[in-house]
Amino acid sequence: MAHGKRSALIVGASRGLGLGLVQALMARGWDVTATARGPAPGLDGLEPAPRIERVDIDDDAGVARLGRTLSGERFDVVFIVAGVATDAQVPVPQVGRASALKVYETNAISPIRAAEVLVPCVAPGGLVVLMSSILGSVGANESGGMESYRASKAALNTLARSFEARHRDAPFGVVLMHPGWVRTDMGGPEAEIDVGTSAAGIAEVLEARLGHKGCVYLDHRGETLPW
Numbered sequence: 001m002a003h004g005k006r007s008a009l010i011v012g013a014s015r016g017l018g019l020g021l022v023q024a025l026m027a028r029g030w031d032v033t034a035t036a037r038g039p040a041p042g043l044d045g046l047e048p049a050p051r052i053e054r055v056d057i058d059d060d061a062g063v064a065r066l067g068r069t070l071s072g073e074r075f076d077v078v079f080i081v082a083g084v085a086t087d088a089q090v091p092v093p094q095v096g097r098a099s100a101l102k103v104y105e106t107n108a109i110s111p112i113r114a115a116e117v118l119v120p121c122v123a124p125g126g127l128v129v130l131m132s133s134i135l136g137s138v139g140a141n142e143s144g145g146m147e148s149y150r151a152s153k154a155a156l157n158t159l160a161r162s163f164e165a166r167h168r169d170a171p172f173g174v175v176l177m178h179p180g181w182v183r184t185d186m187g188g189p190e191a192e193i194d195v196g197t198s199a200a201g202i203a204e205v206l207e208a209r210l211g212h213k214g215c216v217y218l219d220h221r222g223e224t225l226p227w
């Protein structure tokens, strides 16, 4: 099917997977708008440079400002990548309440609230994509560990299904994406794949998914994951 130049808004692109996705999509000819909440030397150094906006997804006023800045624009993909894994190794009985709640806020509440604000910017046939994790699968959790992080991504998955149900009549689909275990600040040096491999896979999966509605939970190879 013939298509014009595709466009994406990548929220949380200062480093890691967000930055890698900006590079992977630009390399495939997409127009990319990237956001960072603070200094982002990796983004600033890209050549050609993407358009860069500022937003902290935990700041409702800032997200609303981004919505106003982008009003009237349409993106084929609006991708909320930002996430944290603070105290992920500390079991829930020991983790500080404030820390666990902040992880829930940033990984589950804020992405959905940002997606809601940005819905008017999603092009017909486009996608709202939320960065989840296989660790958000309740069914696949046989080993435990990473407790508050897992729970935050499970909550994101559930909230994304409610988001999709709320917008079922709208002409876009929802994707929950597991990027693989990736060598980033969060994934660590022992992770299985590099950012480029994950980002290229995700880009391919998203291109194949454009034009499809519903809410799916996929990994970077396009495999469907168990809820």
Ligand SMILES: NC(=O)c1ccc[n+]([C@@H]2O[C@H](COP(=O)([O-])OP(=O)(O)OC[C@H]3O[C@@H](n4cnc5c(N)ncnc54)[C@H](OP(=O)(O)O)[C@@H]3O)[C@@H](O)[C@H]2O)c1
Pocket (backbone or CB within 6 Å): 011, 012, 013, 014, 015, 016, 017, 018, 036, 037, 038, 055, 056, 057, 058, 081, 082, 083, 084, 106, 131, 132, 133, 134, 178, 179, 180, 181, 182, 183, 184, 185, 186, 187, 188, 191
């Ligand atoms: N790496 C993996 O193996 C893996 C596996 C599964 C899922 N994921 C998910 O993939 C996403 C990206 O992870 P990563 O590995 O690239 O992690 P990372 O290297 O730690 O990068 C995290 C990114 O999120 C941004 N961020 C955090 N809180 C934010 C907020 N409140 N507002 C705006 N931006 C915020 C950070 O911005 P600053 O630079 O300003 O801190 C940074 O750009 C996360 O959602 C993570 O849970 C990663």
